[in-house]
Amino acid sequence: MTKISIVTPTFNEEKNIEKLCSDIRAEMKKNDINYEHIVIDNASTDRTTSILKKICLEDKNLKLIINSKNFGHIKSPFYGILQSTGDACILMASDFQDPINLIPKYIEKWKNGSKIVLAKKITSQENNLMFSIRKKFYKFLNKISETKLTENTTGSGIFDKSIIDKLRIINDPYPYLRGLLNEIGEKIDIIEFDQPKRLFGKTKNNFFTLYDIGMLGIIKHSRAPIRLVTLIGFVFSFLSFLTALVYLVYKLIFWNSFELGIAPLIIGIFSLASIQILLLGIIGEYIGILLIHQRNLPLVIEKERINF
Numbered sequence: 001m002t003k004i005s006i007v008t009p010t011f012n013e014e015k016n017i018e019k020l021c022s023d024i025r026a027e028m029k030k031n032d033i034n035y036e037h038i039v040i041d042n043a044s045t046d047r048t049t050s051i052l053k054k055i056c057l058e059d060k061n062l063k064l065i066i067n068s069k070n071f072g073h074i075k076s077p078f079y080g081i082l083q084s085t086g087d088a089c090i091l092m093a094s095d096f097q098d099p100i101n102l103i104p105k106y107i108e109k110w111k112n113g114s115k116i117v118l119a120k121k122i123t124s125q126e127n128n129l130m131f132s133i134r135k136k137f138y139k140f141l142n143k144i145s146e147t148k149l150t151e152n153t154t155g156s157g158i159f160d161k162s163i164i165d166k167l168r169i170i171n172d173p174y175p176y177l178r179g180l181l182n183e184i185g186e187k188i189d190i191i192e193f194d195q196p197k198r199l200f201g202k203t204k205n206n207f208f209t210l211y212d213i214g215m216l217g218i219i220k221h222s223r224a225p226i227r228l229v230t231l232i233g234f235v236f237s238f239l240s241f242l243t244a245l246v247y248l249v250y251k252l253i254f255w256n257s258f259e260l261g262i263a264p265l266i267i268g269i270f271s272l273a274s275i276q277i278l279l280l281g282i283i284g285e286y287i288g289i290l291l292i293h294q295r296n297l298p299l300v301i302e303k304e305r306i307n308f
Helices: 017-030 048-058 072-082 102-111 128-144 161-170 177-184 207-221 224-253 263-295
Strands: 003-010 034-041 062-067 088-091 116-124 153-160 188-195 302-306
Touching (some): 003 017, 017 034, 017 102, 034 072, 048 302, 072 161, 088 161, 102 116, 102 188, 116 177, 153 161, 161 177, 177 207, 207 263
Parallel strands (some): 034 062
Antiparallel strands (some): 088 153, 116 153
C-alpha cells in the first residue's frame, strides 16, 4: 500500500502544533491514505515537545524527533526529510502558511508522475514590502545563478522517494534545498497558492535568518560575486595606479608650486578601505561555506525520537 510521509519542522509552536497534527490526521483519514507524520523539533523552549509527546501516545502515525539544540531552519527540515520512509515525502510549515488542503493536490500530482512538486506563492498575506523584496531577490538570484531556480517557492512540496534517495547521497552539511532540487535535474512541477497569515504566534524569521538563507542561495549556486571581487580589484588597482602616476607627473613638472593637500588623501584612503572591507566580506562568505563543508559535521544531533 502506498505510504506518504509528511515532515513538519517546529520551533516554539505550542499554539499551532495540536491543531496541525489534528488537521493533518483528519485530511489523511478523509482521503484514506496510509501515512506517517514526522515532526522534527529544534529544541523548543515552550510546551511544543510536551504536547507532541502526549499526542504520540495516542497517535502512532505521529513520529517525533527532538534535536539536542536549535540547528536552524536550513539543516533541521532537510534532516527530517531524510528520515522519511514513505513512497513520497511532503514538506510543510507548521504555522499553517502552507495550507493543509494542498496535501491532496500534492499527492494527485505525484500519482500522475511528478517526481518533484513545489508550492509557489502567487499572493501572500505577509507584509507587502517583505513579499516584494522576496520576489525581487528570487529574480536576482536566477539572473546570477548557474542553475535556474524556481521563484517564490519555500521548499514546501512533495518529493518522490527516488529524489529523497538522491538527496541522501549528496552529503551536504549545509544544504540549500531549493537549489539542490533544481540541480538534481528532474522536472519540477508547480502548484500555485495564496499564502495565508500565520495562524498563531510570531514568525521565527528575522533579518539574520533571511540573510542566511539568501546568502546561502547566492554562494551555493553562483560564482558571480567572487568574480565581481576580482573584476573590482582589477579596476581599482588600475585607477589607483593611474591616480598615483598623474600626481607623480604633476609633482615633477610643478615641483615647487604643486601641493597635494589632505582632502584627496582622506577621500582616497576611506574609499579604498570601504571597498576592500566589502570585498573581504564577500570572500569571507565563500570561505565560511568551505569551512562548514570541511568540518563535515552532522546535519543535526538528536536528543530523542518517539514512535519510530
